[in-house]
Amino acid sequence: MQAEAEVWSTALANRFLAGPLDAFWSALGVAHDPAHPWENWLSMEILVVAIIIAFFAFLRSRLSAENPSQLQLAFEGLYTFVAGQVNDAIDHGSKYVPFIGTLFIFILLMNLIGIIPGFESPTQSPSVPAGLAVAVFVYYNYMGFRSHGIGRYLIHFAGPVWWLAPIMLPIEIVSHIARPLSLTIRLFANMFAGEKITMIFLSLTFLIAPAVFMGLHVFVALLQAFIFMLLASIYVGGAVAHEEQ
């Protein structure tokens, strides 16, 4: 894959903040170009975080119980949607709604921001979905540990009966490792392929065909954010489920 041109935010960051990130990457031992340590996905991801924080700070200041504004009603609808999904998948699931709701809004905005000219979706680069998938993996295992205790949670990997354990254990371990992998590839490949197809059609013709594929890309962006959130809630639900003995 050839190197992408730098987005304006990356160019700005490389001009002013190259030193600190260069030191950070060197400290972690990550291979990088010392003159251009900032990559598109990193600067765009931080930009998306800044936009989300600024927007929700603004929304928070406008919240009112007696006289809700239209913005508040719209986001109450969004919250109801996410909370409905989480409570469907997890019993007593209200304490998992913040993480999974954040995941949904974050991924949704990251996917959609690539449509705007001059911005690039952070999720087009494999690093960002990988980070999100690792976060989900750590989160659901941590919630499983907290819910059952470390020993009992690991015992669940052995399956329902003890004599199935030699077969169940490798299967369970492989399926658990496949989860972050599939989350990563699903999100990354959908976003990357959508962008590439739009670009290819844009190089062939203009106006109708690229617009159709860009519309498909928008739909896929929404859908993939939803699927990521849904799968995350299903994994957390599976991890904290208490079967009634």
Next chain:
Amino acid sequence: MKRKLIYAGATLMALASPVLAQPAGGASGGTDWHLPFAYLAVGIASGLCGLGQGKAVASSCEAMARNPGAAAGIRFALILGLALIESLGLYALFVTYIAK
């Protein structure tokens, strides 16, 4: 029907024999087969995903026609199923990027 499919498949494979007449370019140890096989993998994966998604859409259409009241739940299951099957085709596309 099955015999026709077998004949069609065999004909396609026989028609593909000119690919063996490539000049020995690419890697010094012979032709580089990574990319052609990756393209073939994407084709097969996309075809089979098309079949799977077609079956999902067909059965969900039929279910919605039989039980219009449950259409919301069926539509949700349809979208979920389509997205998960789509991701299987995309895994093969991802393999193309690794093969390069």
